[in-house]
Amino acid sequence: MPPKSTPDILRFRRRLLAWYRRHGRDLPWRRTRDPYRIVVSEFMLQQTQVSRVELFYHRFLAEYPSIEDLARARPAQVRESWEGLGYYRRAANLHQLAKTVVREHDGLVPDDPEVLRELPGVGRYTATAVASFAYERPVATVDTNIARVIRRAFHPRRKPDPSDKVVWATAERLVPRRGSTAWAFNQGIMELGATVCTAREARCQICPVRSVCKTGTATA
Numbered sequence: 001m002p003p004k005s006t007p008d009i010l011r012f013r014r015r016l017l018a019w020y021r022r023h024g025r026d027l028p029w030r031r032t033r034d035p036y037r038i039v040v041s042e043f044m045l046q047q048t049q050v051s052r053v054e055l056f057y058h059r060f061l062a063e064y065p066s067i068e069d070l071a072r073a074r075p076a077q078v079r080e081s082w083e084g085l086g087y088y089r090r091a092a093n094l095h096q097l098a099k100t101v102v103r104e105h106d107g108l109v110p111d112d113p114e115v116l117r118e119l120p121g122v123g124r125y126t127a128t129a130v131a132s133f134a135y136e137r138p139v140a141t142v143d144t145n146i147a148r149v150i151r152r153a154f155h156p157r158r159k160p161d162p163s164d165k166v167v168w169a170t171a172e173r174l175v176p177r178r179g180s181t182a183w184a185f186n187q188g189i190m191e192l193g194a195t196v197c198t199a200r201e202a203r204c205q206i207c208p209v210r211s212v213c214k215t216g217t218a219t220a
């Protein structure tokens, strides 16, 4: 069951947002709301560490400054530009996405998650992440890091699964209704999962949401 009490939700949000304002990393894709740049970062971040993506992000965007530039490129050229990041299927999907957006959406990345999901290589997570991070739409998003935090905090008995409907339902209750605050909340919960509540270790002693976390309070 999703968390019932509104006070718990409000406390979780408040604590997470305050922590993120102080501890969130300054990453290049957090400084922009350009939808094309956000899409590129999201494709690169699938299955690749932040530090590695940082090395490739600027180089790729220097080569393809706009979605039209990427759409025009030859597949072999895009693959070559992706060299070092691996999982080339992502490069092929990103290239197809650019072509589709130019052909069917006048070069504008859609802001509606349902429309985004129809694009190549875009699942529920990427669609909602782009809607939130590029357009500040107040939507919940759940990747592996976010799913882990929500599971440990609210559903400690559930098995790891980022497509878990219960976890998504809780994310939807947690996300603030104001778009810019939802942006910070989604970045914050992802950051917590990447740096504090990690797969290897739950560092509950330094966690800002410990007092509202079922796992954290059980180990206190």
Ligand code: SF4
Residues within 6 Å of the ligand: 149, 152, 153, 196, 197, 198, 202, 203, 204, 205, 207, 208, 209, 210, 213, 214, 215, 216, 217
């Ligand atoms: S208190 Fe521990 S288990 Fe709960 S979210 Fe924080 S680090 Fe994760």
